[in-house]
Amino acid sequence: xxxxxxxxxxxxxxxxxxxxxxxxxxxxxxxxxxxxxxxxxxxxxxxxxxxxxxxxxxxxxxxxxxxxxxxxxxxxxxxxxxxxxxxxxxxxxxxxxxxxxxxxxxxxxxxxxxxxxxxxxxxxxxxxxxxxxxxxxxxxxxxxxxxxxxxxxxxxxxxxxxxxxxxxxxxxxxxxxxxxxxxxxxxxxxxxxxxxxxxxxxxxxxxxxxxxxxxxxxxxxxxxxxxxxxxxxxxxxxxxxxxxxxxxxxxxxxxxxxxxxxxxxxxxxxxxxxxxxxxxxxxxxxxxxxxxxxxxxxxxxxxxxxxxxxxxxxxxxxxxxxxxxxxxxxxxxxxxxxxxxx
Amino acid sequence: xxxxxxxxxxxxxxxxxxxxxxxxxxxxxxxxxxxxxxxxxxxxxxxxxxxxxxxxxxxxxxxxxxxxxxxxxxxxxxxxxxxxxxxxxxxxxxxxxxxxxxxxxxxxxxxxxxxxxxxxxxxxxxxxxxxxxxxxxxxxxxxxxxxxxxxxxxxxxxxxxxxxxxxxxxxxxxxxxxxxxxxxxxxxxxxxxxxxxxxxxxxxxxxxxxxxxxxxxxxxxxxxxxxxxxxxxxxxxxxxxxxxxxxxxxxxxxxxxxx
Numbered sequence: 001x002x003x004x005x006x007x008x009x010x011x012x013x014x015x016x017x018x019x020x021x022x023x024x025x026x027x028x029x030x031x032x033x034x035x036x037x038x039x040x041x042x043x044x045x046x047x048x049x050x051x052x053x054x055x056x057x058x059x060x061x062x063x064x065x066x067x068x069x070x071x072x073x074x075x076x077x078x079x080x081x082x083x084x085x086x087x088x089x090x091x092x093x094x095x096x097x098x099x100x101x102x103x104x105x106x107x108x109x110x111x112x113x114x115x116x117x118x119x120x121x122x123x124x125x126x127x128x129x130x131x132x133x134x135x136x137x138x139x140x141x142x143x144x145x146x147x148x149x150x151x152x153x154x155x156x157x158x159x160x161x162x163x164x165x166x167x168x169x170x171x172x173x174x175x176x177x178x179x180x181x182x183x184x185x186x187x188x189x190x191x192x193x194x195x196x197x198x199x200x201x202x203x204x205x206x207x208x209x210x211x212x213x214x215x216x217x218x219x220x221x222x223x224x225x226x227x228x229x230x231x232x233x234x235x236x237x238x239x240x241x242x243x244x245x246x247x248x249x250x251x252x253x254x255x256x257x258x259x260x261x262x263x264x265x266x267x268x269x270x271x272x273x274x275x276x277x278x279x280x281x282x283x284x285x286x287x288x289x290x291x292x293x294x295x296x297x298x299x300x301x302x303x304x305x306x307x308x309x310x311x312x313x314x315x316x317x318x319x320x321x322x323x324x325x326x327x328x329x330x331x332x333x334x335x336x337x338x339x340x341x342x
Numbered sequence: 343x344x345x346x347x348x349x350x351x352x353x354x355x356x357x358x359x360x361x362x363x364x365x366x367x368x369x370x371x372x373x374x375x376x377x378x379x380x381x382x383x384x385x386x387x388x389x390x391x392x393x394x395x396x397x398x399x400x401x402x403x404x405x406x407x408x409x410x411x412x413x414x415x416x417x418x419x420x421x422x423x424x425x426x427x428x429x430x431x432x433x434x435x436x437x438x439x440x441x442x443x444x445x446x447x448x449x450x451x452x453x454x455x456x457x458x459x460x461x462x463x464x465x466x467x468x469x470x471x472x473x474x475x476x477x478x479x480x481x482x483x484x485x486x487x488x489x490x491x492x493x494x495x496x497x498x499x500x501x502x503x504x505x506x507x508x509x510x511x512x513x514x515x516x517x518x519x520x521x522x523x524x525x526x527x528x529x530x531x532x533x534x535x536x537x538x539x540x541x542x543x544x545x546x547x548x549x550x551x552x553x554x555x556x557x558x559x560x561x562x563x564x565x566x567x568x569x570x571x572x573x574x575x576x577x578x579x580x581x582x583x584x585x586x587x588x589x590x591x592x593x594x595x596x597x598x599x600x601x
Contacts, residue, residue, distance in 0.1 A: 020461075203457040208447040211460050215444040218433035225393075225431075226502055227419035227448030 038191055042183050050183040051255070056295040057190040058251035059275055063287035064201045065244020066272050071281035072205055073237040074217030075126070078134045078269050079141030082121075083242040085148070085264035086114040087249025092161035092259035103166035103189065107250055114246030115239050122238035126231055129220070141269050148261040160260040163253045182255060190251055197244065198288070204240070205284060213237055245272075274316055280326025289327050344407065345370055346510060346543050347392065347423075352401035353567075354387050361387040362398070363567040369510070371542045376554045378547075378588055379564035385547050386428075388564065389514055392545065393425050394418045405510070419448065424508035426500045428515040428547070434488035438479050438498055441487055442470045445505035469505070476535045477501040493524045500532065504539050511536070512545045517553065529553055555579060563588045 042050045062084055069075050090110025094100040100109075125136045148155045155161065165172060165181060168189050173181050204210050212233055215223040220230050253259045262268065271294070279290020297315070301308035323330050345368035354362040362384045369375050377385050390396040391403055397412030404410065405423060415425070433441050443460060446469045447453050460466065474480040477497045482490065487498060496516065503511060516532065517525040536544055548554050554561060554575070561578045563571040571584045579585060 200457070203459070206460055207456050207458050208443075208452040208460055208463075208466075209454060209456045211440060211443055211447055212453050214436060214440070215433055218436055219431055222427070222431035222433065222499075222502075223444065224415040225419060225425050225427075226445040227416055227506060228444065228453070229416055233453075 035191070035195060039188070042187055047179055047183055050187065051179070052295055052299055053292075054182060054187060054190060054255045055252055056292045057187075057194050058248040058255065059272075059291035059295065060194055060248075060288045061197050061251070062245040062248025063272065063276055063279075063291055064198060065241035065248075067276055067281055067287045068201065068204065068213070068244075069237045069241040070273075070276060071286070072210065072217060073213045073234055075129065075234060075237070076134050076273065077125075077137040077241075078266065078273065079137030079139070080241065080245050080272050081264050081266065081268035082137075082141040082144045083114045083118065083245035084249035084252065084268065084272070085144065085259075085261075086110065086117060086242075087246030087251075088163070088253035088259040088263045089148075089155065089161065089249075090114070090246065091166070091250045091253045092163045095164035095166060096162050101164065101167040101172065102170065103168050103254075106166055107193075107247055110250050111243045111246045114242040114249075118239050118242035119235075122235045122242070126234035126238060138266060138269065141264065141266055145261060145264040145266070148264055155261070156259075158261060160258050163257055163259055166254060178257070186254070193247070193251075197247065201244070202284065209233070209236075274312075277316070278319055278326055280328035282325050283328035283332070286326050286328040293327055345404075346406060347545070348404050349388075349391070349398075350402045350404075352388075352391055352398045352403055354384075354391060354396060355399045360567050362391065364401070365564070365567070365569055366401075367562050367569065367572060369543050369545060373559045374544045374546060374557055376546045376548055376558040376561045377564060378549075378551070378554055378561060379570070380588065382566075383564040384567040385564055386514070387567075389425075389512060389545075389547055393423065393512060419506055419508075422507075422509040423512065424503035424506045424510075425512040426503045426514065426516060428518055430492070430495045430499050430519070432487040432490075432495050432499055435486060437484050437486055438474060438490070439467075439470050439483040441498055441502050442473050442505045445502045446470055446473070449506045473501055473505045473539075476504070476538050477531060493520055493528065496520060496528065497531065501535075504535055504541070507539055509540075509542045510545065511541050511543075512547075514547045515549065516546070517548070517550060522550075525550060525553060529557055533557065 038053065041053060062080075066077070066080050069077060087110045090113050091106050094106050094109060100106065121137070121140045125133055125140070128136055149157055165178070168185055171185075173185055176184060205213075212223070212228045215226065215228055216230050216233060224230050249263065252263065275290040275294040276287045277290070278294055279288065280286030298308065298312065301311050305311065319326060325332070348366075348368040350366050352362055352365045353360065365384075365388060367375075377388060379385055387396065391398050391411075393415060394410045394413040394417065395415060402409060402411065405418070405421060408421070410418060410421070433444070443466060446466055450466070452458070452466070471480055471483065474483055477500070479494065479498060479501060482494070487495065490498060496519070500513070500516060513532070517528050520528060535541075546554070546558070558575050560572070560574055562569060563578070563584060565587060570587060571578060571581070573581070573584075
């Protein structure tokens with residue numbers, strides 16, 4: 001695991017209070033700019049690109065949770081597609097089979113189902129660390145994938161289940177066609193969700209709870225002797241990550257209009273890891289950046305060549321070798337170089 | 343006067359190997375008990391039993407009158423016993439303030455506050471600063487632990503244990519890997535910090551007999567898992583047989599190194 005602190009920037013091994021305040025103000029300004037650009041995006045971009053932002057929102061939310069577990073607690077899961085898929089199938093079952101359309105209810109119920117599943121899975125998995133944790137989560141993910149195929153009546157097998165348009169705050173926007181709904185009200189709802197859940201995660205990682213998670217990542221034995229309840233907190237991080245992933249899964253499924261068993265496939269778990277590493281797991285915003293870069297990179301590569309998987313693989317290899325701290329790491333290095341030049 | 347910590351007939355066997363064999367000892371308030379003995383005498387096992395990490399095969403281990411056999415480090419920290427390790431245990435990427443903060447958070451039961459802010463918690467920060475100041479680390483609060491010198495890392499390791507405001511602190515060779523010049527200054531800081539933090543007893547595992555002689559109020563010598571002697575320092579060092587049994591090897595080693 002790369003070295004990193006809860007409050008430390010790229011070169012910032014030492015900083016004063018005034019410095020920290022300035023950094024926080026700048027951060028706030030940059031986040032505000034990003035939100036404004038995203039809010040304005042549907043007004044100047046082609047609808048195709050706007051529909052690409054929706055999965056990026058979904059993954060950004062999922063990865064906020066994923067990285068609490070990976071970047072902050074030090075547990076790398078290769079099975080989190082399980083929870084994304086639970087969100088997707090939750091949305092499908094609620095809208096198609098139970099006739100529940102309220103987006104708020106769908107988010108909450110799917111998230112809680114994911115947490116309920118994550119309790120036994122997490123209790124088993126957090127007994128282990130490193131590769132053993134990774135393999136165990138991978139195994140649970142594959143188990144769920146095969147469950148989706150076997151229980152055809154419940155899950156629709158390989159075709160999955162349709163996801164109907166949800167009602168946002170009770171409003172179904174029936175006057176809008178599908179795309180207009182998605183890149184209109186739904187887009188803004190998801191952006192707001194990303195901001196709210198992002199802020200909640202920011203608070204979590206900077207809380208006493210988050211401090212203990214980081215201590216667990218850094219040295220779990222020492223943490224124990226300082227009174228940190230290592231297993232319980234690993235489990236808590238696992239549950240929170242499951243909730244965030246399910247929320248991401250709900251958005252993905254609504255965007256596509258289908259809950260697909262491929263969502264639960266292990267390569268999808270791999271994509272979550274890919275995006276996080278691409279953006280930089282050592283930075284709070286890394287996974288968010290990773291989600292956007294990945295979605296647009298994948299779409300561009302797919303339109304250019306049928307060998308897009310090959311090029312994605314090459315990209316990942318190059319990032320790990322050349323820029324292990326991801327896009328955000330590179331950005332931070334450039335930024336501190338710029339500052340030193342002045 | 344009841345003992346703060348006591349073990350009664352504690353044995354620990356790993357298969358056929360007996361690491362501890364009927365160890366009985368007691369630590370009272372105000373004591374600094376040194377545990378000495380050659381390598382393999384069972385010191386580490388004893389420390390692990392005393393800190394509730396290992397459950398003894400037989401015998402009782404009590405802390406403040408309660409059985410603590412195998413209760414684990416977290417529960418022990420809550421009850422008021424802290425431990426610093428022989429090898430430096432730090433959180434490499436965390437700053438000095440964050441490291442001490444981890445202990446302050448658990449001691450003040452803040453750990454479940456999921457949406458509170460560490461940075462704007464004034465009482466947390468002042469407590470961190472207070473502990474850091476005792477160990478002379480207050481000028482390095484925002485330095486990452488991995489960038490500290492070896493001696494500072496050692497101090498930080500111990501400082502974070504002190505931040506739990508323990509009644510008993512167990513120091514496993516606190517000065518190992520530190521130059522002999524620094525050893526005394528670390529021990530002095532420790533004694534000072536102990537008084538300051540209200541530590542009521544210290545258990546010290548130490549190879550350096552000069553330090554043992556200078557700071558102990560009592561010495562327990564282990565050999566092959568048994569208590570060989572349990573004496574005040576003056577009687578201990580006036581008994582050549584015991585000293586030879588425990589220290590002989592070490593002196594031999596040291597003279598070899600000098601030669």
